[in-house]
Amino acid sequence: MAADARTNVPREQFDFECVPETDRSFESALAAARDGDRLTVADAVELLTTGTDSPGVDLARKERVLEAADRRRAEVVGDEVTFVANLNNNVTTACNTGCLFCNFKDTAQDFEADSDADHGGFTKTPAESREIVTAARELGIYEVTSVSGLHPALALDDEHREILEASDRGDLNYKPPAAYETDPGTYVDQLAAMSVDGVHLHSMTPEEAYHARRGTDWSYEEVYGRLADAGLDSVPGTAAEILVDEVRGVICPGKIGSDEWVEAMEAAAAVGLDTTATIMYGHVENEAHRARHLKRIRDLQDRTGAITEFVPLSFVHANTPLADRGMIDAGATVHEDELMIAVSRLFLDNVENVQSSWVKYGDEQGLKMLSCGANDFMGTILSEEITKRAGGEFGEFRSFAEYVEMITAIGRTPVERSTDYRTRRVIDPEDPPFGPELAPAADGTPLAADADAAPETVADD
Numbered sequence: 011m012a013a014d015a016r017t018n019v020p021r022e023q024f025d026f027e028c029v030p031e032t033d034r035s036f037e038s039a040l041a042a043a044r045d046g047d048r049l050t051v052a053d054a055v056e057l058l059t060t061g062t063d064s065p066g067v068d069l070a071r072k073e074r075v076l077e078a079a080d081r082r083r084a085e086v087v088g089d090e091v092t093f094v095a096n097l098n099n100n101v102t103t104a105c106n107t108g109c110l111f112c113n114f115k116d117t118a119q120d121f122e123a124d125s126d127a128d129h130g131g132f133t134k135t136p137a138e139s140r141e142i143v144t145a146a147r148e149l150g151i152y153e154v155t156s157v158s159g160l161h162p163a164l165a166l167d168d169e170h171r172e173i174l175e176a177s178d179r180g181d182l183n184y185k186p187p188a189a190y191e192t193d194p195g196t197y198v199d200q201l202a203a204m205s206v207d208g209v210h211l212h213s214m215t216p217e218e219a220y221h222a223r224r225g226t227d228w229s230y231e232e233v234y235g236r237l238a239d240a241g242l243d244s245v246p247g248t249a250a251e252i253l254v255d256e257v258r259g260v261i262c263p264g265k266i267g268s269d270e271w272v273e274a275m276e277a278a279a280a281v282g283l284d285t286t287a288t289i290m291y292g293h294v295e296n297e298a299h300r301a302r303h304l305k306r307i308r309d310l311q312d313r314t315g316a317i318t319e320f321v322p323l324s325f326v327h328a329n330t331p332l333a334d335r336g337m338i339d340a341g342a343t344v345h346e347d348e349l350m351i352a353v354s355r356l357f358l359d360n361v362e363n364v365q366s367s368w369v370k371y372g373d374e375q376g377l378k379m380l381s382c383g384a385n386d387f388m389g390t391i392l393s394e395e396i397t398k399r400a401g402g403e404f405g406e407f408r409s410f411a412e413y414v415e416m417i418t419a420i421g422r423t424p425v426e427r428s429t430d431y432r433t434r435r436v437i438d439p440e441d442p443p444f445g446p447e448l449a450p451a452a453d454g455t456p457l458a459a460d461a462d463a464a465p466e467t468v469a470d471d
Contacts, residue, residue, distance in 0.1 A: 024260055026296065027256060028256060028299055030059055031055075031298075032052040032055050032056060033052070034053060034056050037061075039053035039056035039057050039061070043057065043082075044078050046082075046359075051298075051301045052301075054297075054301035054304055054357050057349065057352070058349050058353050060349070067349070072345055075349060075356075076382045078356060079351070079352035079356050080381050080382060080383060082355050082383065083364070083383045083384070086355075087385045089421075089422050090385065090434070091380055091385060091386070091417045091424060092363070092385065092426075093388060093413050093424070093426065094153055094390070094427055094428070095153065095410075096151060096152075096389035096391060096392075097143065097154045097390075097391070097392045098154075098392065099134075099139060099154050099155070099204065100134075100157060100158045101139060101156060101164075101200050102121075102132065102159050102161045103131035103132055103158075104118040104120075104121045104131060104133055104160075105117075105160045105161070106162065106264075107160055107262070107265060108263075108264050110260070110337070111251070111325060111330050112330065112331075113329045113331070118185075121161075121190050123190060125191075134192075134194070135194065135195060136202070136203035137203065139200055140203040143204045146209075147207060147451050149451075149455075150445055150451060150457055151446070152209055152448055152449030152450070153209065153210045153389065154210070155213065156211070156212070157218070160218065161190075162184050162185045163184070163186060163187040163189065164194050164196065164221065165196050166197050166198060167236060168196065170196070170222065173226055174224075174225050177225050179225060182224050182225045183224065184225070197214065197222050197237065198240040201214075201240040201241045201242050204241070205241025205242075207450055208449070209450075210243045210429045210430075211243045212245070212286075213237075213242060214237050214242055214278075215246055215248045215249040216245075216271045217265055217271075219233050219237075219277075230274045230277030231277040231280050231281055234278045234281045234283060242283065243283070243429070244283055244318070245278040245284070247275060247285050247287035249265065249266075250271055250288050250303070252289065252290065252291065252303050253272070254295070254302050255267050255268050256299075257294060257295045257299050261294060268306065275310060275316075276313065276314055280314075283316070284316055284317075285317050285318070287307045287310070287311075287317045288320070288323055289321075289354075291322065291346070292324050292325035292347075293325045293332055293338055293341070294337065300350065300353075301357075304354065307358060308357065308361075315360075317361050318363060318430055318431055319362075320358055320361045321364075322347075322351055322365075322367070323370055324341060324347050324370045324371065325342060326370065327340060347371060347375065347379070348379065351382040351383050354383065363386050363431060364385060365384060366379035366386065366387055366388070368387065368388055369388065377416055377420055380417075380420060386427075390407065390409065390410070390446075391407060409444075410426075410445050411443070413444075414437055414439050414442075415439075424436075424439065426448055428448055433448055443456050
């Protein structure tokens with residue numbers, strides 16, 4: 011019977027119904043993983059906890075899980091380590107959702123034209139977004155990721171704005187653009203602005219899609235269809251956090267529930283958009299919640315086949331309301347991070363790519379994750395703002411030369427990839443200089459010599 015392996019969160023205060031206890035043994039779960047059997051939730055709990063009967067991870071058992079995951083990685087994707095030339099460009103930090111894990115947003119009222127609040131946030135116009143993406147494209151960037159706060163003035167398009175303006179409902183989180191110092195335009199305006207000459211646009215999480223249909227009877231398919239027509243190419247599976255509603259009720263009670271998140275992702279796939287999927291772990295949840303989350307992702311992929319990668323995101327706690335309110339006192343341990351990557355690889359038998367986030371883990375630990383089951387090492391980013399605001403300590407820019415050096419140093423093959431992984435270019439470490447070649451404006455020229463040379467942008471989580 012597995013016990014809770016974490017010691018840094020007083021979970022008893024939350025009285026969750028879902029607890030990490032099973033009638034499965036660790037040895038049986040590991041044997042199933044090694045044999046390539048489809049794992050159960052109970053198997054995942056045993057592997058995540060290493061089947062201990064007391065708090066803490068059994069380090070010898072953990073290494074056996076990591077070894078199994080690394081073998082599976084080699085069987086599925088080989089020794090290539092992929093990365094992408096991308097830019098993060100968020101539109102706004104204005105948001106009223108009130109998630110307790112987030113320190114990226116700023117209360118939307120502070121952005122109003124008559125406010126004198128010193129909030130340090132931003133809202134970009136569509137023209138400003140286009141200028142940023144255009145400049146990045148000239149450097150060789152071919153993906154722009156954009157995930158933003160839920161600004162009350164943001165509507166899907168002009169038709170949606172007319173509906174919101176005519177509504178007398180008081181629960182739609184809407185104010186007209188004239189109420190704010192900066193008009194963000196509509197979602198369609200912003201996406202059309204960022205869809206520049208062959209750049210892949212990765213945007214509109216399920217939570218943003220919910221915001222883009224509020225006050226209407228439109229389906230998620232209708233919303234994502236209009237967004238695709240505006241230039242959207244794929245959908246980030248963030249806003250998932252933990253897809254168990256008793257956890258969401260603690261950390262993000264203002265967000266959509268697990269079922270609606272899944273509904274939105276299915277709709278994105280139905281209109282032909284690729285998606286990704288994430289888990290944000292290491293806060294109030296336990297290993298049973300993580301295992302159930304993995305099951306929802308695997309089931310979703312069984313139905314859609316649209317998920318190109320899975321991205322475990324280790325919670326950065328320091329400057330968040332969860333920490334400020336004393337609800338947590340730390341994030342995940344290194345052992346939990348490694349097990350999360352490994353069990354993701356073993357459990358998600360229908361998702362080919364598992365990402366290691368150097369923004370969350372740092373370079374050294376991020377590289378270690380590539381031996382725990384991960385095969386993708388994120389992208390150049392050029393900027394990362396959300397993790398930094400939450401107290402993250404790691405960088406905002408990664409050059410191709412750094413990628414080649416780090417990946418080669420661990421005996422793996424560096425590979426430039428497209429967002430959808432369908433286009434790849436193996437990089438010869440003996441043939442510098444190193445720069446992107448897959449983008450329309452890329453010619454192999456290095457993006458920048460260092461982080462100081464990168465353009466001033468902001469980013470997403």
